[in-house]
Amino acid sequence: MDYFAGEYDVAVVGAGHAGCETALASARLGCKTIVFAINLDSIANMPCNPSVGGTAKGQLVREIDALGGEMGKNTDKTFIQSKILNSAKGPAVFSLRAQVDRRRYQIEMKHTMERQQNLDIRQAEIVEVLTEDKADEKRITGVKTHTGAIYKCKAVVLTTGTYLKGKIIIGDVSYSGGPDGLFPANKLSDSLLEKGIELFRFKTGTPARLNKRSIDFSKVEEQPGDERIIPFSFETEEIEKEQVSCWLTHTTSETHKVIRDNLHRSPLYSGNIKGVGPRYCPSIEDKIVRFADKESHQIFIEPMGLETEEMYLQGMSSSLPEDVQIEMMKTLPGLENVAVMRSAYAIEYDCINPTQLKLSLEFRKVEGLFSGGQINGSSGYEEAAAQGLMAGINAALKVLGKEPLVLDRSQAYIGVLIDDLVTKGTREPYRMMTSRAEYRLLLRQDNADLRLTPIGYETGLISEERYNNFNIKRNQIEEEIKRLEMTVAAPTEQVNEFLAKRDSSEIRTGIKFIELLRRPEISYEGLGEIDKDRPELSYAVREQVSIAVKYEGYIKRQMQQVEQFKKLENRKLPVDVDYSQVHGLSNEARQKLNQLKPESVGQASRISGVSPADISVLLIFLEQNRRKK
Amino acid sequence: MYSSDTIAAISTPQGTGGIGIIRISGSGAFEIAEQLFKGRKPFKEYKPNSINHGCLINPANSEIIDDVLVSKMKAPNTFTREDIVEINCHGGMTVLKKVLELVVKSGARPAEAGEFTKRAFLNGRIDLSQAEAVIDLINSKTEEGSKAAVSQLEGKLSKRLKSVRDKLLDLISHIEVTVDYPEHDIEEITGQEVYAAIKEIRNDLERLTEGYDKGRILREGLNAVIIGKPNVGKSSLLNELSGVNKAIVTDIPGTTRDIIEEFINIGGIPVRIIDTAGIRETSDLVEKIGVQRAEIEIDNADIVLMMIDASEVITAADREILKKVDAKKAIIILNKTDISDIERINQIKTSLQGKIIIEMSIKEGTGLDRLETEIKNLFVKGDIKANQEILLTNVRHKVLIDSAVVSISEAVNAYQSGLPLDCITIDIRNSADYLGQITGESVSEDVMHRIFSRFCIGK
The missing domain is CATH 1.10.10.1800 (tRNA uridine 5-carboxymethylaminomethyl modification enzyme MnmG/GidA)
Incomplete structure (x- = not known):
């Protein structure tokens, strides 16, 4: 039976990298917040690679930190190897990356959340979002758990990662399941569909985990960390600690033969996987097929933590059957006697079409409903955390009756990420890359605090x-x-x-x-x-x-280019325009503009199908409106 | 104010006389004039709302381009409510283009279709009631412009443009993959390789602009096509107008098997005259191709010069041709009046009532002056429009390619002065962006696509 379980300002559904930032930001801004996870031991879990940062992602982590988020600090506390990438290629692309102790990362984050004022943590599966009808749109009123508990709230943030109707695929075997052997969330999707939300089906995958004892380290190349450690958080002074090495091996012609001989057993080629996988993160069988000329692919072996012998096999993500996986791993130098602890798998999951969101990450059709992270069609912990932070800030600002915080493309990678997702949409899990940022010389990791800390302070996440x-x-x-x-x-x-x-x-x-x-x-x-x-x-x-x-x-x-960019960005479009009534727009533009309801002329200009002539029409339309007033 | 960047364009329809105007609007207009105009005193010392005489020079080498009148109009009492400079040039299209190029090099950007009017409206100069008219103007200009762009982009030039752009995008995606996937076993691009590639691209681009200068400028202007039955005197007319014995003239019908074209100047209007094979039902294959091409030329023509033999009656073949040119602006030329008589001529004229008819005898040299006057009249009255959008698009392309050259040269300089890859990439991307503006393609999406299709990356 349903029962009333409590009243909150903000409810967060999911406690992965997005959900943690959401919950912390919301609570820190003074909103009474509750965060739900199917299993509390999975808070801030890293079901894929045990590392944080990298090109563009490192920039995101620095930005999260500059705004008052947690990911950078938590990484500084728990990393076991630190590396600087691209140091010779210039300051715009210089990036930090750390291998972290996966368990310690989780424990630290969970503990930080447990100690956070205004924040309650609850193990439960949310099966329904509750709304009321308000004029012709819906408004959030609460959420309901599988066990019938109803939590009333003013805003809900969905940070469900890959859990929605999760399906695990290993070769010809597939079953309902979440990441890392956890339960999926099978009911919430239907509730979202019922609210008129459009869902996509995406796919991603992760490689196997091996026991370190079974690896012959004489045949693999050591990859130590850097001597100089640059912390992720601007607040962390200096860090000195022992670092752990990663290791490098590679595929051989034998590996490729094993894969080719067994391709017919891959669900990707037999049609068993329907979800759209990312181009930049192909499985090993994909790589062999698409880049047939390449004789060898490099494979990294990364430690999962200090208190475990588990090793992550980067570069070998696969959805081939288990027996084929083992056979092919044994062809890698150093892995001849490999002992696999967890198999590689592909996972299919429901996510939303992100073009349904405003730039504040609130759904246009459901007031008070926000979403952040992988549910928005992104991929990666850092992308998730960045969106989670923004969704948390904006849910809280909404409850507090304040204007949303939207970062634009010239201010932060976070702005590029959200604008890309919301304005252009995505058909595959979206990964941040420095080449996506047109002003990347300004959006450096070293100046993230200069760009964003004043904003974080004004928002209320940066202390005096x-x-x-x-x-x-x-x-x-x-x-x-x-x-x-x-x-x-x-x-x-x-x-x-x-x-x-x-x-x-x-x-x-x-x-x-x-x-x-x-x-x-x-x-x-x-x-x-x-x-x-x-x-x-x-x-x-x-x-x-x-x-x-x-x-x-x-x-x-670049600053001059930004000035030009801001001109159109600052031309705000009213939300209630019916573009089918605007004289002179092309039909395609009318349809797209009505569908996406861009917030500025600048945003409109990035919608595919909206031409420069349409932009001129919008400018004249705005001027007409202004003069009529 | 809506926007403060400075725009420029040729603002007179070309060919209407000896004078053409380049209009510059925006906060940088006076500064640009300062660089390019040499009058009695520096431009900034002239009073607002004055017209001043002087020379237009190329600031790079102080070469004098033209003798000009330059008007200086101060915001807000101007058409766009921005600072406006108008340069009145004497030379024809070639000079106007050259001047526009210099203006753009000095900091303006080529105006978009209808942009002066758009600014006038956005800055409150044009009445609200005319908003829809402004929108229609922009849309129609854009449509004409894109049609013109398409017609420009067919052929050799576009292939070369595409091949340079391909090289640029390949280079960018290789740099980006090196930067975004530093630990993958892809071949990282070295500074030396980047340097070699950008130098090559710079050469390609420079050759491309030379192509524009030499090849295209002449190939513009009014398209006039001469048609008529075989042996009515088309090639003779062409020879007469151009003063060159280019077409093979014989008394044998069907001698002109191919299209022959010539560029002439009629009262300051550049006219491209095309001599076609005579139109008639023919079984000769070679001639048949010529006839088909003639029909295409008629479709593309701005003006059709239809020749009729004044010594014969109007035949079914003539009527057939008249039908084809019905929708076009046509001038009927009654040739060979020397071997005809008044009665016959009047008879023909009555049957062609309502059309412009010129009596002519090429042999005796009569009627040619009148033909020139008629062409000019039609043009000045605006009854025929030169394909102006093509001209302007062409200038826009040239200017964009020039900007691409400047950007790539900056990349070369940046490499030479030891700047890192991420800085150099900004210039390389800008260069690709300029070329993309010609074809309307976005660099970032193309690059992303290339990265994923060319390189093997992933976890």
């Missing part, structure tokens, strides 16, 4: 103390750049000797330090040799000064 520290850092950067602009290096013998050592042309008259720093062969650190009066500054400050000076030209140009 942290904000003060941030302001000190910001001032130091400005002061130091000013000082370099004002200070002149005299053409002394010592200075010219310094320049000659670096193959830099000598100076005849005095030259500002900032000019010297602009020379590619001169680094900020190196310049210290002749710049005697420089103040003692933290690494973060020195890094900002150096990047700001060295890339000034390009940064300025």
